[in-house]
Amino acid sequence: MRTINQQHHNITDLSLEPNDFLTDVLQGLSSNPKMLSAKYLYDELGSKLFEKITSLDEYYQTRTEIDILHQSYSTISTLIGEHVDLVELGSGSSKKTHILLDEQRVNSYIPIDISTSMLTNTVDQLKEKYPSLTIHGMVADYTKPFSLPALGGNKKVTFFPGSTIGNFEPSEAAMFLKQLSQTFNKEDGLLIGVDLKKDQHxxxxxxxxxxxxxxAFNKNVLTRINRELQCDFKVENFQHHAYYNTSKSRIEMHLISTIDQTVQFQDQTFAFTKNETIHTENSYKYSIDSFQKLCLWCGFKPVEVFMDKNQWFSVHYLEVM
Ligand SMILES: C[S@@+](CC[C@H](N)C(=O)[O-])C[C@H]1O[C@@H](n2cnc3c(N)ncnc32)[C@H](O)[C@@H]1O
Structure with a gap:
């Protein structure tokens, strides 16, 4: 573990070991169908591309969740309370968190993200905007065990926006939420954004x-593998493909091989037939009911749920049972 002291704030660096990436990629490309974990989409360029996605007209999720947070702010801020430690999972640019930090009712803010560049840049910017706020950034994979820094607030509120929970298989989401609930005290809260089922178009x-x-965001994972793991993917021979799998209520993102080809990786060769895909991301969509049932099973009781008028996106506040 490394602690980087940046002026008056700390960043704990628990970033992935290069070997973890290698092992996961080798395993993913050896599986049938081929797959890669979505967390590897977020290198420096991937994080910047994701930020661009969040302001696209087509990408309703970010602006809708921001609208919900603004519109329901007075109830949400009452639920969150004062002098809390705000822990954010997959914080990215922390764009949505400004809504919660602006009133300065937070004791400390602990953004956690797997992307070192995004986390460190964001912490720098937040420190300028909120000079008196204690910020302790963590570069970490939240699916692996890690310890939070010492917290001194009245309670802990975990913010998990962006429907990032939808990237987990439902069984993994259940395990993740169950483990999270076990780290909660009675008064702690979970504020979580969840994308809802809707017209598939x-x-x-x-x-x-x-x-x-x-x-570009999807294909960048191949460029990353080439750069960090000395592989020879011809990125131009793969095409982005994303479609809604109705029976599983999820968007599937794939990279399709446009030709028969082989890819050399360390001492191994991976063969791709034309139209064979690498499955790079799932984004599960929930109903309010299915998400609340999942949470109840994991030890969280729903306290409030907020939605936009179209009922496209939801923000849930939960406490442990
Ligand atoms: C869908 S984006 C959401 C970003 C931001 N929270 C938002 O709502 O716009 C997912 C974020 O989670 C981070 N992330 C993905 N997998 C992660 C993991 N296993 N551990 C920590 N961070 C992760 C990514 O780097 C990215 O910033």
């Missing part, structure tokens, strides 16, 4: 934008 457009930013 609206969902599919969000992952197939006209400018091709999502395609």
């Amino acid at each position: 609206i969902i599919e457009k969000a992952y197939n934008d006209e400018k091709g930013i999502t395609a």
